[in-house]
Amino acid sequence: xxxxxxxxxxxxxxxxxxxxxxxxxxxxxxxxxxxxxxxxxxxxxxxxxxxxxxxxxxxxxxxxxxxxxxxxxxxxxxxxxxxxxxxxxxxxxxxxxxxxxxxxxxxxxxxxxxxxxxxxxxxxxxxxxxxxxxxxxxxxxxxxxxxxxxxxxxxxxxxxxxxxxxxxxxxxxxxxxxxxxxxxxxxxxxxxxxxxxxxxxxxxxxxxxxxxxxxxxxxxxxxxxxxxxxxxxxxxxxxxxxxxxxxxxxxxxxxxxxxxxxxxxxxxxxxxxxxxxx
Ligand code: PAF
Numbered sequence: 001x002x003x004x005x006x007x008x009x010x011x012x013x014x015x016x017x018x019x020x021x022x023x024x025x026x027x028x029x030x031x032x033x034x035x036x037x038x039x040x041x042x043x044x045x046x047x048x049x050x051x052x053x054x055x056x057x058x059x060x061x062x063x064x065x066x067x068x069x070x071x072x073x074x075x076x077x078x079x080x081x082x083x084x085x086x087x088x089x090x091x092x093x094x095x096x097x098x099x100x101x102x103x104x105x106x107x108x109x110x111x112x113x114x115x116x117x118x119x120x121x122x123x124x125x126x127x128x129x130x131x132x133x134x135x136x137x138x139x140x141x142x143x144x145x146x147x148x149x150x151x152x153x154x155x156x157x158x159x160x161x162x163x164x165x166x167x168x169x170x171x172x173x174x175x176x177x178x179x180x181x182x183x184x185x186x187x188x189x190x191x192x193x194x195x196x197x198x199x200x201x202x203x204x205x206x207x208x209x210x211x212x213x214x215x216x217x218x219x220x221x222x223x224x225x226x227x228x229x230x231x232x233x234x235x236x237x238x239x240x241x242x243x244x245x246x247x248x249x250x251x252x253x254x255x256x257x258x259x260x261x262x263x264x265x266x267x268x269x270x271x272x273x274x275x276x277x278x
Contacts, residue, residue, distance in 0.1 A: 003076065007090065007094060010135055021045055021048075021139050023050075026050060027052070029068070033146060033180075033181040038082045049085065049136050050084050056096070063118070072089070088135070106153055108248075109153055109156055117239070130161070141154075145169050146172040146182065146273070185271075195266050198231040199262060202240075205227055206260045207277065217250070220242060237262070237264050239261075241259070244259070245257040245259040256276075
């Protein structure tokens with residue numbers, strides 16, 4: 001496994017790769033969700049490249065950039081185990097040099113849900129992902145369904161800007177009790193970790209009501225909110241949404257595929273999760 005820290009270094013190495021390249025962009029502090037993406041990248045392409053970069057431009061001023069969990073030695077050993085070929089770990093000063101001034105800003109799909117709560121977040125995500133795509137030049141890039149809106153945004157950016165690669169979205173990897181894996185789960189205290197299960201329970205309730213024939217999105221949303229409110233540690237319900245899976249516009253009557261997503265603050269961290277009603 002080669003670990004490269006400069007753009008010139010990765011460009012030089014990329015020129016030597018002749019076949020398809022699978023790429024997994026990450027912010028590190030890896031878990032099994034990331035490893036599942038890397039395993040697919042490796043299985044479906046002769047070369048797998050992973051980037052580790054805690055992208056400052058996707059964090060708001062009151063978010064956790066400084067305290068975002070980091071453990072590079074652990075990440076590298078996990079990546080080695082799944083036979084990653086190349087790890088790209090750029091410095092922020094090279095990705096965003098002084099007087100940096102170009103941004104990728106998508107309309108509409110960035111305006112609701114995470115975009116509404118985290119102003120500027122998707123501008124940072126789209127910009128860094130576009131830059132990484134330009135640098136790594138992958139054939140396929142892998143993302144987890146856990147960040148459903150991010151997947152929609154990146155697919156739209158790739159289509160709108162005619163980027164020459166395929167975006168592959170893989171299912172959310174969950175802990176045995178259903179909690180969606182996330183680097184931010186590490187912030188949860190033991191009682192909060194237990195309380196966090198309310199997110200998946202709530203999504204399963206939506207799935208159950210839908211499969212019993214309920215098509216009224218408002219009724220399902222109300223039942224979901226009532227269930228979350230029964231959990232005392234679920235301090236703030238940021239949103240509970242049932243939206244068109246592609247446009248992310250909120251639905252009145254559910255027509256599949258519909259994205260059921262929610263963001264809830266449990267103790268310090270704000271957790272997100274989703275399912276798709278097919
Ligand atoms: O999903 C993430 O970890 C980040 O948003 C990404 C795609 C690596 C961009 O910084």
